[in-house]
Amino acid sequence: MDPLSQYSGETARLIAQREADAHLLGLPRLTVTDHDLLVGVEGARSQVMSLVREGAADSIILDVTSLPKRFFFLLLRTLYDEQRVRNLAVTYTSPMSYPRDPDRPLSEDHSRHANLPGFLEEGNERPLSRLIVGVGFAPLGLAELLGEVESMEDVRLELLMPYPPGPPTSQLNWRFVQNMERAMAGLKERQRIWRVDAHDMWGAFDRIVAITESGSQRAWLAPFGPKPVSIAMALYGTLYDAPAYYCQPRRYRPDYSIGVGMATCPDGNRAEASYIYPLRLDGRSLAEPRGRGRRGTASRA
Secondary structure, three states, X not given: OOOOOOOXXXXXXHHHHHHHHHHHOOOOOOOOOOOOOOOOHHHHHHHHHHHHHOOOOOEEEXXXXXXXXXXXXXXXXXXXXXXXXXXXEEEXXXXXXXXXXXXXXXXXXXXXXXXXXXOOOOOOOOOOOEEEEEOOOOOOOHHHHXXXXXXXXXXXXXXXXXXXXXXXXXHHHHHHHXXXXXXXXXXXXXXXXXXXXXXXXXXXXXXXXXXXXXXXOXXXXXXXXXXXXXXXXXXXXXXXXXXXXXXXXXXXXXXXXXXXXXXXXXXXXXXXXXXXXXXXXXXXXXXXXXXXXXXXXXXXX
């Protein structure tokens, strides 16, 4: 739940409309609970885990389409580490478009950069080697994090660039990179740009594993990019105990994204762009640490 703002009334109206739409479709009444955006993440985790511990759910679908990173990073790690969850999948639906009003940012009033809950780093004495940044729309507060690593001469800046993004997303992504370069010109010579499919979570995961040489290079993660790339970062951080840093906005526009996107399926047909990324099936993990074997493939629903 966002703090009270000029968007609160419209947000409440849209949530009520979604509940009414679900009722018209014959779905059971939705259970919607409110958790404060900045301090409610532990309450959300406790609520989810109580279902697991009571035996009410051993198969979990975690939909991150509208979940802030503060919530879904911790929930993903908690559920992945819980062996009573025998089947775990993460889902995401791409929007049709984003607002193009330059005078109204998609998000506002971001906090100072900090570790995402559950992704701290303690007692690691190895020198930092990589800062891996998911390229997104707005590098909110990222300059502060870059300032911490600029003086570390051996740190490489690894940028995961969504490709092919298409307009207007591509312009926003490159503006993100340009803003970073202007803020910290000293890092430009140490930066590498890697193109990753914006919806290929496993491809992004494998790229991170390769960048870190299967975890042998100490890395920090900065998930500012598309949700599937951020899922890959959350999974990597879970398996390799890598910290994740983010500047959490306190306010989001109610029309942060518009509609449901379309995608071309392997059989050539067009369908709504909803993706499913299975992490565990029948108790068997599809992600192996230290780069052993193929970890799975992304499936499109």
